[in-house]
Amino acid sequence: MPPFEVPEGDPFGPHNLPYGVFSRAGSQERTVGVRLGDHVLDAGAAAVALGSPYAALLARPTLNPLLAAGRTAWSDVRRALTAWVTVPSHQETIAPFLHPLSSVTLRLPFEVADYVDFYASENHARNVGQIFRPDAEDSLTPNWKHLPIGYHGRSGTVVVSGTDVVRPSGQRKAPGDPAPVFGPSVRLDIEAEVGFVVGVPSRLGRPVALEDFREHVFGLCLLNDWSARDIQAWEYVPLGPFLGKSFATSVSAWITPLDALEEARVAPPERTHPLLPYLDDSEEEPGGYDLRISVAINGHVVSEPPFSTMYWTAAQQLAHMTVNGASLRTGDLYGSGTVSGAEPAQRGSLLELTWNGREPLELPDGKRTFLEDGDVVTLSAWAPGANGVRVGLGEVTGRIVAD
Structure with a gap:
């Protein structure tokens, strides 16, 4: 099934979009990801490809910059991500940045302070x-x-x-x-x-x-x-x-x-x-x-x-x-x-x-x-x-x- 065609009722559909950090196979490089069904979207790469102003928050090896950005930014980024994975005109651009979960390594998503x-x-x-x-x-x-x-x-x-x-x-x-x-x-x-x-x-x-x-x-x-x-x-x-x-x-x-x-x-x-x-x-x-x-x-x-x-x-x-x-x-x-x-x-x-x-x-x-x-x-x-x-x-x- 294509990554965008998440089955109806999937608990990780566009209504959810939780954040994580992952590395691709064979790499130790870490990047922010967003889960969609059984795939993870390289959110930073997608933001860069779409010319998004949120690339500075998402093209990072940890969630901390996004966490620190505040509630307005959190809501704005979530709306943008929802559009990227649901609006057909975006799908061709971001399709290369969706990776099967089985092919990536999930990392500690943020740097823990206290x-x-x-x-x-x-x-x-x-x-x-x-x-x-x-x-x-x-x-x-x-x-x-x-x-x-x-x-x-x-x-x-x-x-x-x-x-x-x-x-x-x-x-x-x-x-x-x-x-x-x-x-x-x-x-x-x-x-x-x-x-x-x-x-x-x-x-x-x-x-x-x-x-x-x-x-x-x-x-x-x-x-x-x-x-x-x-x-x-x-x-x-x-x-x-x-x-x-x-x-x-x-x-x-x-x-x-x-x-x-x-x-x-x-x-x-x-x-x-x-x-x-x-x-x-x-x-x-x-x-x-x-x-x-x-x-x-x-x-x-x-x-x-x-x-x-x-x-x-x-x-x-x-x-x-x-x-x-x-x-x-x-x-x-x-x-x-x-x-x-x-x-x-x-x-x-x-x-x-x-x-x-x-x-x-x-x-x-x-x-x-x-x-x-x-x-x-x-x-x-x-x-x-x-x-x-x-x-x-x-x-x-x-x-x-x-x-």
């Missing part, structure tokens, strides 16, 4: 609380309904989908052990998340308000924040996640612009506690997103977490992240935190799916409590679009390898 990970799913937080504090009167910590809990992670270990994940080593100590031991993690886990990519920076000392979310955030991607639960359990008191989380964070190769997700916007769950003014979104446009995530281990689906259940929205997370005056940089990435629904089959981590290893998963290739070497984890997702057409969010995959 990385923050949140804890925004009430279902996930309650599950974790019940696992580790079963006798507590409330499974949530006292601050949970008042602010989006998060921590600053390590941007240098954010990797693109398809990158192998080396099993991390570190200290671990089981409750009954007399002393800690050192070695590879034996409780390696996943966290099914959504990542938000910042485009426009902010000034140090100037918080970003809820209503300015879409002026700063370009789009979103799928994110798997791998976790070594045994290392994390020993080290995290009192300062929180460190080596148990910093060894790898995988992101999908495609960044879906927020403009492609207008039909997927939904109201977040009902708030049960009054919010301080900087977080109060009761008068704001709907801040949630209806994203349908699927988690598979070795090709077998083990969970389908719904992002629409997330208590804290991406706009609230951005507002809280900057309310102390912390500045944004182009390429900042922040994760939603593990996405878990109310049902057992909607949990976004093995910690929850196996209830801390006490209830192993039955997979076609054997039981699992936590990940084994050779396991391949794939997160995929879609969102509802106009007229019932799905908006594909691609996938993020990683294979566990021994140290």
Whole structure:
């Protein structure tokens, strides 16, 4: 089928057009690409050939110049790209710049500046609380309904989908052990998340308000924040996640612009506690997103977490992240935190799916409590679009390898 003749209902049709970075076969040169069906358009080469004023943003080895250009440019570029792939008079010109996905290598789409990970799913937080504090009167910590809990992670270990994940080593100590031991993690886990990519920076000392979310955030991607639960359990008191989380964070190769997700916007769950003014979104446009995530281990689906259940929205997370005056940089990435629904089959981590290893998963290739070497984890997702057409969010995959 010719590249322009995308089948009706294809989740990567002209209604989507997510951005990535790729290299052609036999080359290490990187360039911005836009996905159309099962092809990728060399957006920079197409812009040059068409004499587009956006060539300076698209003929680059990373998305960062486009990210920094701002919302007006994002919308203008998206309109131009839509015309290039749908208007017949453009097709002869850009046809040579469409390459089969199977023939290219997808790269990390942007240079990651800072990385923050949140804890925004009430279902996930309650599950974790019940696992580790079963006798507590409330499974949530006292601050949970008042602010989006998060921590600053390590941007240098954010990797693109398809990158192998080396099993991390570190200290671990089981409750009954007399002393800690050192070695590879034996409780390696996943966290099914959504990542938000910042485009426009902010000034140090100037918080970003809820209503300015879409002026700063370009789009979103799928994110798997791998976790070594045994290392994390020993080290995290009192300062929180460190080596148990910093060894790898995988992101999908495609960044879906927020403009492609207008039909997927939904109201977040009902708030049960009054919010301080900087977080109060009761008068704001709907801040949630209806994203349908699927988690598979070795090709077998083990969970389908719904992002629409997330208590804290991406706009609230951005507002809280900057309310102390912390500045944004182009390429900042922040994760939603593990996405878990109310049902057992909607949990976004093995910690929850196996209830801390006490209830192993039955997979076609054997039981699992936590990940084994050779396991391949794939997160995929879609969102509802106009007229019932799905908006594909691609996938993020990683294979566990021994140290």
